[in-house]
Amino acid sequence: MRYPLGFTMAQVRYRNRMAREGRQRYPMVLMLEPLYTCNLACIGCSVERHTGKLSDRLPLEKCLKAVDDCGAPIINLCGGEPTLYPELPQLIEQLIQRGRYIICCTNALKLDTKVFGVIPPHPQLFLMVHLDGMRETHDFVCNRKGVFDKAVAMLVEAKQRGYVTMVNTTVFKETSVEEVEEMCQLATRLKADGILLSPGYEYESVEADVFLTKDQIHEKFRAIRQFAHKYKINATPGFLDFAAGLTELPCAPWSTVNYTPNGWKAPCYLVGESFVDDWDTFWNETNWEYWESRLDRRCANCKMHSGFEHSAVEEQMRSLKGKLQLALWTVSK
Numbered sequence: 403m404r405y406p407l408g409f410t411m412a413q414v415r416y417r418n419r420m421a422r423e424g425r426q427r428y429p430m431v432l433m434l435e436p437l438y439t440c441n442l443a444c445i446g447c448s449v450e451r452h453t454g455k456l457s458d459r460l461p462l463e464k465c466l467k468a469v470d471d472c473g474a475p476i477i478n479l480c481g482g483e484p485t486l487y488p489e490l491p492q493l494i495e496q497l498i499q500r501g502r503y504i505i506c507c508t509n510a511l512k513l514d515t516k517v518f519g520v521i522p523p524h525p526q527l528f529l530m531v532h533l534d535g536m537r538e539t540h541d542f543v544c545n546r547k548g549v550f551d552k553a554v555a556m557l558v559e560a561k562q563r564g565y566v567t568m569v570n571t572t573v574f575k576e577t578s579v580e581e582v583e584e585m586c587q588l589a590t591r592l593k594a595d596g597i598l599l600s601p602g603y604e605y606e607s608v609e610a611d612v613f614l615t616k617d618q619i620h621e622k623f624r625a626i627r628q629f630a631h632k633y634k635i636n637a638t639p640g641f642l643d644f645a646a647g648l649t650e651l652p653c654a655p656w657s658t659v660n661y662t663p664n665g666w667k668a669p670c671y672l673v674g675e676s677f678v679d680d681w682d683t684f685w686n687e688t689n690w691e692y693w694e695s696r697l698d699r700r701c702a703n704c705k706m707h708s709g710f711e712h713s714a715v716e717e718q719m720r721s722l723k724g725k726l727q728l729a730l731w732t733v734s735k
């Protein structure tokens with residue numbers, strides 16, 4: 403299975419419920435950022451996401467209210483570095499009790515002290531370790547030597563301890579396609595339960611010239627498509643086609659909503675047009691139609707997984723052929 407069966411079934415049940423309720427737009431993933439504090443300052447990261455004070459973190463109650471208000475079945479814990487969130491054990495325990503699937507996106511530097519022996523492995527908890535390439539590229543992107551080696555060691559230990567592990571790779575300008583395949587081979591040797599590949603995203607606040615233009619994204623992902631079938635890559639074939647420029651899709655920013663220490667970020671993880679504390683205001687007053695259209699200049703080079711994966715799945719579900727392809731892909735690894 404591409405994903406653990408329970409995870410796939412939770413999504414299917416949720417989608418079916420949304421369809422029965424006649425909802426065209428609904429959140430599938432909550433990107434929950436309990437803090438904007440980080441122990442790294444990666445060159446592709448927006449400045450606010452790694453310079454926040456720990457004292458400005460979200461209280462546990464606010465995190466849980468956001469989870470309950472939006473109802474998404476998948477909670478992507480990011481930030482900031484979620485392992486630095488002092489209330490992480492309680493947060494994860496509460497999310498598991500609520501039946502949510504948790505993807506803890508981490509640079510892995512603190513897994514040995516903040517997670518192992520503190521937060522037990524659970525089928526609803528996935529440790530998603532950032533590996534933006536092999537040693538030289540990853541340490542360059544993370545702006546620190548040794549991060550790659552530590553992340554690999556933590557992936558090995560996490561697996562030995564029984565955690566579900568995944569690798570998250572953002573493809574930047576510096577990343578060669580050969581290196582992406584080398585990385586997939588490494589993740590396979592490390593027995594990672596999945597590999598998420600996505601093109602680097604262009605934050606407004608990042609000046610470093612590391613992002614791909616649309617043409618460069620297409621070129622790299624056309625090559626990546628050639629070998630994707632060999633590995634347990636979690637981006638759907640429809641998303642890879644879109645990343646390769648072979649299809650066009652509307653954006654679905656509402657499918658992956660983002661709650662931050664500054665409130666609900668609208669419209670998406672990348673663009674902070676507004677921040678509001680109240681879910682109803684965020685959901686009802688964001689002009690989703692406008693952002694779906696991708697007409698805003700800030701959407702010009704965006705092929706972000708969180709914006710388009712939902713649209714890719716919806717597109718495949720429109721035809722019998724697409725449904726069969728998706729089903730085959732789901733059970734094929």
Ligand code: SF4
Pocket residue numbers: 653654655669670671672673693694696700701704705706708709
């Ligand atoms: S295209 Fe990208 S930047 Fe624009 S709304 Fe969608 S996810 Fe956000």
